[in-house]
Amino acid sequence: MALSGLDIFKLLPKTNCGDCGVPTCMAFAMKLAQKKAELSECPHASEEAKATLGAASEPPIRLVKIGGQSSLEVGNETVMFRHEKTFYHPTGIAIELRASEGQEKLLPKIKEIEKHKVERVGEELKTDLFFVTQDSQDKKDFLGAINLVKQNSAKGIILYCQDRATLKEALGLLKDDRPAIFLQKELEDADIELAKTNQASLILTAESFEELAAQTEKARSAGLNDLLLNLESKGVGHHLLHNTILRRSALKKNFKPFGYPLFSRIQIKDDFELAANASIFLCKYDSVIVLPRYDKALLYALFTLRQNIYTDPQKPIQVDPKVYPIGDPTPESPVFVTTNFSLTYFIVSGEIENSGLSAHLVVTDTEGQSVLTAWAAGKFVGEKVAKFIKDIKFEQQVKTRKIVIPGFASQISGDLEEHLPGWEVIVGCQEASDIPSFVKKVKLT
Amino acid sequence: MTFEIPEETHAGKVMEVTLGATPDQGGTRSHTVKIGGSTSSPFHFFEGEHPHSPVVAMEVFDQVPAKYPDFLRNYCRDVIDQPAAMAKKCVAEYGAELISVRLEGTHPEKGNRSVEEAAEIVKHVLESVSVPIIVTGHSHFEKNNEVMKKVCEVSAGENCLINYVETDNYKTIAAACLAYKHTLVAQSPIDVNLAKQLNILLTEMNFPAEKIVMDPLTGTLGYGLEYTYSIMERIRNDGLAGDKMLAFPMLINPGYETFRVKETRAAEKDYPEWGDLEARGIYWEISTSMSLLVAGAELLIMYHPQAVDAVKKKIKEMFVPKKGN
Incomplete structure (x- = not known):
């Protein structure tokens, strides 16, 4: 939890010696509070001051990495609601693989999951981790599955194996891969040792808040800090409350034992209930979720939800500025222009599509601002729109010489005609939902 | 290690709104x-x-609607x-707790059906089901x-x-x-201040x-969901903090908004990485x-x-009015 300047001042020598380069201890305390100075700049700081300030500068929820090269980073969140600031590290999505399925079945599955990607508003969306479960009589199946993942995928691995000796062997296969170990029983010293010697993070499981706190304290005091928390719940309602309480304790009460990312392994048979649970867990604080199976349609919905929830509310999502074909446009088709705020693009392109028209949609770079905002900020003005159209040599691609601008930017009409000789500017409707009726009334080509 | 559940209590309370009227009403x-009637964040029974x-x-x-998907028609x-x-059918077979009658066909450009026709439809629906009804315009x-x-x-009187x-x-x-004793939806375009202004x-x-329900305007998944999500959280937080002009229950339209976007209409053969069309549509709405x-x-x-079935099950599962684990 952040300390105020006054809190910090109380910990300083109060001698105003100036050795830190700042004339008074009070002024130095203020700089520390604003993170514009480091305590090490004061040569006279007490051990108590170092300990207190050190703890205060620790993030309230630890950043944990899983995986080697393309590692997943989760945690380090600072708010309960995304509108208060933003959620920083999107929930990692893992797919569960069972050793008992056998390598013949697992190989094509791993390959397909590895290459599965969806593009959405310029972002490549994919799964992050494999969760490998030892549920076979023969440990060779488990070790074989891990080798298959390692050989065919760059994704991180979470291991679930009840037998410690087999787990140890598995960890031996994953040197430098920073795996995570899913522990579904009371934490023992040997587990901590195993995680530490193999640079693995540990996912702790408990049935109550007290039990969970006791386990994290045990791991922390043994110097193991790469932890994730799995508090078991009876149903999705309890899960929501548990996650809220854990996150709130860490952020608002600075309760260190819960200052770790949250984890959930979902084991639901019904596809639609699975989608419902996963959706809530993504919104409400799980940093890693494990899905019991690979389902492209489900993943697309979850990827999109994750992208939505983890978008920085201060920075709108943008689409690439370029000409988007709607339907099957020819050089004679109508031309519309709008801004590159993703929502504006989606709605306008959807409504042109709904009108049944084939058209060219010119999307200019307004740094992700919507029409009114971009116009007010001078980013969607005649000169800029005209320059963009000329720069991309759009005039050579179409024969149409009429261009529809958004109704909210009607003021740019004259300016645009001036900078775009030979074109007629048509002022369109203000609301995208009126496009289908607008195109019926106005001659666009 | 002692641990205390960090509870947050609120001064405000979401208005309780009654829909429908029985014969004695x-x-x-x-x-x-x-x-409505909540005194803490959604499903936070512990506080x-x-x-x-x-x-x-x-x-x-x-x-x-012209874009109503074929797989939905099958039902x-x-x-x-x-x-x-x-x-x-929706009430008896699919478990609908209320029915919304959408009268978009009365829009001059979408059918221009008459006022009388619309009124007849509403009367017939009221006769055929006994649950409270919603009448949705344009x-x-x-x-x-x-x-x-x-x-x-x-x-x-209904x-x-x-x-x-x-x-x-x-x-x-x-x-x-007011004259005929109905409840009203106040819709605002994903904006806390405009929502409040309309309620005032x-x-x-x-x-x-006690006869106002708010509609913050639904953006479906991938089409502004994050705006709706955060505006709703802000409205609810402000309402619970004591702002009476924001403390109303909220209505959303996942169905109408979901089943007109490309993701619930494009075939798997055109977008193989998007997966099965109908399942995708259901997941999108869920x-x-x-x-x-x-x-x-x-x-x-x-x-x-x-989707209705899954969401109803989950609401029941989340409705756990007791403390702790």
Whole structure:
């Protein structure tokens, strides 16, 4: 939890010696509070001051990495609601693989999951981790599955194996891969040792808040800090409350034992209930979720939800500025222009599509601002729109010489005609939902 | 290690709103549905009261939307052009707790059906089902006002939820709701201040606060969901913090908004990485519904029967009025 300047001042020598380069201890305390100075700049700081300030500068929820090269980073969140600031590290999505399925079945599955990607508003969306479960009589199946993942995928691995000796062997296969170990029983010293010697993070499981706190304290005091928390719940309602309480304790009460990312392994048979649970867990604080199976349609919905929830509310999502074909446009088709705020693009392109028209949609770079905002900020003005159209040599691609601008930017009409000789500017409707009726009334080509 | 659950209590309370009216209340419904009344964040039973569970409505149409997917038609192919029969099926077979009658066909550019036709449809739906009903209009102010006035009149006393009014067009419909004892949806374009302003305008014309439901405007998954989500969280937080003009139950439209976007209409053969079309549509509606439920939605108007089923199960599972584990 952040300390105020006054809190910090109380910990300083109060001698105003100036050795830190700042004339008074009070002024130095203020700089520390604003993170514009480091305590090490004061040569006279007490051990108590170092300990207190050190703890205060620790993030309230630890950043944990899983995986080697393309590692997943989760945690380090600072708010309960995304509108208060933003959620920083999107929930990692893992797919569960069972050793008992056998390598013949697992190989094509791993390959397909590895290459599965969806593009959405310029972002490549994919799964992050494999969760490998030892549920076979023969440990060779488990070790074989891990080798298959390692050989065919760059994704991180979470291991679930009840037998410690087999787990140890598995960890031996994953040197430098920073795996995570899913522990579904009371934490023992040997587990901590195993995680530490193999640079693995540990996912702790408990049935109550007290039990969970006791386990994290045990791991922390043994110097193991790469932890994730799995508090078991009876149903999705309890899960929501548990996650809220854990996150709130860490952020608002600075309760260190819960200052770790949250984890959930979902084991639901019904596809639609699975989608419902996963959706809530993504919104409400799980940093890693494990899905019991690979389902492209489900993943697309979850990827999109994750992208939505983890978008920085201060920075709108943008689409690439370029000409988007709607339907099957020819050089004679109508031309519309709008801004590159993703929502504006989606709605306008959807409504042109709904009108049944084939058209060219010119999307200019307004740094992700919507029409009114971009116009007010001078980013969607005649000169800029005209320059963009000329720069991309759009005039050579179409024969149409009429261009529809958004109704909210009607003021740019004259300016645009001036900078775009030979074109007629048509002022369109203000609301995208009126496009289908607008195109019926106005001659666009 | 001692651990204490960090509870947060709130000064405010979400208004409790009753939908429908039984015979002794002047209507013909077999029961009423109550929403709202919460004193803490959605489903936070450990630190507040939630007297009423969120509810799921399904929608029937005077004119089926042009983009209504084929896989959805399969669930009601025999009755899709008969709103009253479809309403009955939605309640009896698919578990709809309320019925929304969408009168988009009265829009001058989408069918221009008459005011009388619309009123007849509403009357028939009221006769065919006993659950409370919602009547959903459109954005053509002039026509919509005429339609809603008549609907309010022919369903007098039923306490229908008249959906919706907005800042630029609220007086006529609000007056009709007052005269014929209906409840009203106040819609605002994903904006806390505009939402509050409309609620103030309504209460200033003596519209009773306990008859207002807010619609923050639903952006479906991938189409502005994050804006709706955060606006709902802000509205609810402000309402619970004591701002009475934001403390109303909220309605969302996951069905209508989901089943017109490309992701629920494009075939798998064109987008192989998107997966099976119908499953994708159901997932899309479920994800939209579940995320907005935890953001504060109390009344959901949904379309796909399997999505309705899953969401209703989950609402029940989340409605756990006791403390701790």
